[in-house]
Amino acid sequence: MSNHRTRIKVCGITNPDAALAAVDAGADAVGFVFVEGTPRYIDPEQAAGIMFGLPPFVSAVGVVRDLDVDAFCSLEYKCPTHTMQLHGKEPVDVVQQCGPGVIKAFKYEDATIESQLKRWGKVDELDAILIDGSDGGEGTAFDWAKLKGHLEGFTKPVIIAGGIDETNVGEVISTLRPYGVDVSTGVEDAPGIKNPEKIARFCAAVRAADASLS
Secondary structure (H helix, E strand, C coil): CCCCCCEEEECCCCCHHHHHHHHHHCCCEEEEECCCCCCCECCHHHHHHHHCCCCCCCEEEEEECCCCHHHHHHHHHHCCCCEEEECCCCCHHHHHHHCCCEEEEEECCCCCHHHHHHHHHCCCCEEEEEEECCCCCCCCCCCHHHHHHHHCCCCCCEEEECCCCCCCHHHHHHHHCCCEEEECHHHEEECCEECHHHHHHHHHHHHHHHHHHC
16 A cells, blocks of 8 residues: 555644644644543533634544434534544444444454444444544553454544554554554643644654655
8 A cells, every 4th residue: 555644633632722733743633522521521612613723624523422313413513523433332323323424433352343343334424433442541552463354355444543652653554554543642741731742743653654654
C-alpha cells in the first residue's frame, strides 16, 4: 500500500488552545467527549464554539455513549459535529438510525473480535470502526499483532485507539496500516490537559511511520 497516509485524531479536546495545537501539528480531526462524568467531558455548546473556529479540512468528532436516538439527535443539534463516535453498547438498529456519519467504537477482545467485525462490517450506515484497548477508559494498549489477521478482507476504514503515544504509534502503523489513529492520554500531562509539544511529536511520529512505509 504505497503512499498510505494515516489519519490522526486528537481526542478529549476541552479548550480552544488544545484544538489549535492539534491543528498546528497537522491533525485531521479533533474529538470532543460528550460523556458526562468523565475527565474529558465538554459541554456540547462549548464544543460547538471551538468547532466553528476550526479551519477548513479539519473535522470535529463527537464521542457519545449509549444514547437513544432522540438524545443523540438532541446532542447533534447542539453541536453538529462532522462525525459522531458511538462508544457504548449501542445495538445495531440504533447505530443505523444515528448514521450515516458515525463511527462505532468497541474494545478489542480475543473472544469477540470476529463477531464484532462481522456485525459492524455489514452496517452500511457506519463510516468506520474504532478498535480500542479499553471501554473508552484510560488509554490501554492491546496486542496489535493479534488483530492483524482478523482485519484481512475487512473493507471498512479501521481506526486504532488505546495506549498509543509517540513511542509506539509507528509500531501500530507498520503492523496494521490502519486508516487512522486516535490519541488522547498519550498527548496529555493530566486527564484533559493536552501538551502541545506531545501533540506535535505524535503527529511527526505518524508522518515518519508513513514515510518509512511508502
